[in-house]
Amino acid sequence: MLAVACTVQAAPAAPAQPAVAEWCRKLTPRLPTVSEATCQASRLAPTGSRSVQGVPILARRVAAAGKPGRDGPLRVLLVGGIHGDELTASAVVFQWMQWLQQPPAPQFQWNIVPVLNPDGMLAAKPQRMNANGVELNRNFPTPNWDKEAPRYWSRVTGSDPRRFPGKTPLSEPESRWLNEEIMRFKPHVIVSVHAPFGVLDFDGPAKAPNRFGRLLFNRVGVYPGSLGNYGGVHKNVPVVTIELANAQAMPTQEEARRIWLDMLAWIERNIRPQAALQKAQSGLPEAPALALAGRN
Numbered sequence: 244m245l246a247v248a249c250t251v252q253a254a255p256a257a258p259a260q261p262a263v264a265e266w267c268r269k270l271t272p273r274l275p276t277v278s279e280a281t282c283q284a285s286r287l288a289p290t291g292s293r294s295v296q297g298v299p300i301l302a303r304r305v306a307a308a309g310k311p312g313r314d315g316p317l318r319v320l321l322v323g324g325i326h327g328d329e330l331t332a333s334a335v336v337f338q339w340m341q342w343l344q345q346p347p348a349p350q351f352q353w354n355i356v357p358v359l360n361p362d363g364m365l366a367a368k369p370q371r372m373n374a375n376g377v378e379l380n381r382n383f384p385t386p387n388w389d390k391e392a393p394r395y396w397s398r399v400t401g402s403d404p405r406r407f408p409g410k411t412p413l414s415e416p417e418s419r420w421l422n423e424e425i426m427r428f429k430p431h432v433i434v435s436v437h438a439p440f441g442v443l444d445f446d447g448p449a450k451a452p453n454r455f456g457r458l459l460f461n462r463v464g465v466y467p468g469s470l471g472n473y474g475g476v477h478k479n480v481p482v483v484t485i486e487l488a489n490a491q492a493m494p495t496q497e498e499a500r501r502i503w504l505d506m507l508a509w510i511e512r513n514i515r516p517q518a519a520l521q522k523a524q525s526g527l528p529e530a531p532a533l534a535l536a537g538r539n
């Protein structure tokens with residue numbers, strides 16, 4: 244299966260430094276504790292996709308260190324800032340990226356998107372939705388989306404503009420990009436960071452985490468079009484939702500570190516057996532797409 248890596252186009256071009264520098268100049272004033280210099284040193288690269296307003300969606304892709312075991316490294320997709328007003332949910336991802344070289348993180352293959360919704364974050368007042376007013380976390384193509392998502396929006400939320408799921412699933416470039424990235428990268432686990440509910444939620448196969456740092460498991464709910472519902476329930480990819488306790492004020496560095504380390508330990512303990520089980524059940528070799536990730 245090694246020969247097929249050539250079919251993959253997902254690897255970013257060499258980092259376009261001016262684009263990244265411009266991105267950092269614009270975005271970091273919104274991000275608590277993240278300096279422009281830290282942002283520029285984070286080795287983010289353009290993915291080739293852009294938000295509605297044309298802001299590049301940046302990602303950092305990191306191959307696993309050392310020799311992969313028989314089953315290859317676990318692939319972790321880490322997404323911050325799907326909601327533009329949850330500033331800490333992006334800032335903490337920048338903090339975690341600084342610890343990627345410290346065990347046990349290097350054993351995993353990473354795909355990290357600190358800000359999925361840059362337009363929401365850059366709005367005059369940071370907002371949950373993207374520039375089209377769409378709540379991206381309701382825009383994923385769960386079954387019966389056409390009926391359920393609009394009905395949920397009107398009946399349960401009272402047509403709350405902050406919960407508008409869009410007119411069709413994947414109508415937005417940001418959700419479309421993430422969906423394509425899930426298909427290309429084939430993550431073993433997706434970690435989606437939010438705020439301010441101060442809990443953990445989990446969807447999909449594998450054992451739910453009990454706690455990361457002070458955050459305890461507590462189901463937030465399953466919604467038509469949400470990433471957890473789509474990934475965890477319908478694509479069979481475990482999705483952990485981390486809800487930090489405050490959307491503007493960062494957790495202490497000690498707490499951020501505890502959340503990070505507890506998360507890595509949970510992934511190692513629960514996702515590896517799950518991945519091996521799925522592989523055995525499918526009888527298929529590992530997806531080839533993953534040969535693509537360069538170490539950057």
Ligand SMILES: [Zn+2]
Pocket residue numbers: 326329436437438
């Ligand atoms: Zn959120």
